[in-house]
Amino acid sequence: EAGVAQSPRYKIIEKRQSVAFWCNPISGHATLYWYQQILGQGPKLLIQFQNNGVVDDSQLPKDRFSAERLKGVDSTLKIQPAKLEDSAVYLCASSSTGTVGEKLFFGSGTQLSVL
Amino acid sequence: RKEVEQDPGPFNVPEGATVAFNCTYSNSASQSFFWYRQDCRKEPKLLMSVYSSGNEDGRFTAQLNRASQYISLLIRDSKLSDSATYLCVVNNDYKLSFGAGTTVTVRA
DSSP: OOOOEEOOEEEETTTTTOOOEEEETTTTTEEEEEEEEOOTTTOOOEEEEETTTEEEOTOOOOTTTEEETSSOOOOEESSSSGGGGEEEEEEEEESSSSTOOOOOEEEEOOOEEEE | SSSSEEEOOOOEETTTTOOHHHHHHEEEOEEEEEEEETTSSSSSEEEEEOTTOOEEEEEEEEEETTTTEEEEEEOSSGGGGGEEEEEEEEEEEEEEEEOOOOOEEEEE
């Protein structure tokens, strides 16, 4: 079974530039999550999609971050403009139905460095 | 107070030793609990769910203490491959909160 695919693996940009990340969840998984993991911290949920609808985006800095999952399959996360504090690993995860206690499958993440 | 707090460690233990560590959570109404494992520079992977009655999976034992609001993980007969960061995850109102992790290093 193919896992959660993410690209790029690494990205280095200067502050105020824009960047986009892509995620393709496990086939058939209805729920997709974007997490931000800053070094030394646990993952923090940015946004959760159920099919192509947003379930939770309460911790997404909407002045600079945006995400979409137009056809209910793959998703993109964009940062515009980037700040130094956005340096982190951006993890995409998926789960089958999004029900409580369901196992999350994570991708390998995109490591972003903002200089 | 943070929703989920963990002792960051590191816990340095010899092979074959037993190591245990806790995670405290702030919301007494939290519904479910999990341990995820994260290897260095890798993605988190579910290790085990934590049930009210406690549960075992091979060398790993998880316990939940609702009265004191903590969960624990015990690893018996540690292997080199157990070296990782263990993330405590708590479900509050269908939102998962991750702790910062406890790092375990098993030495030969």
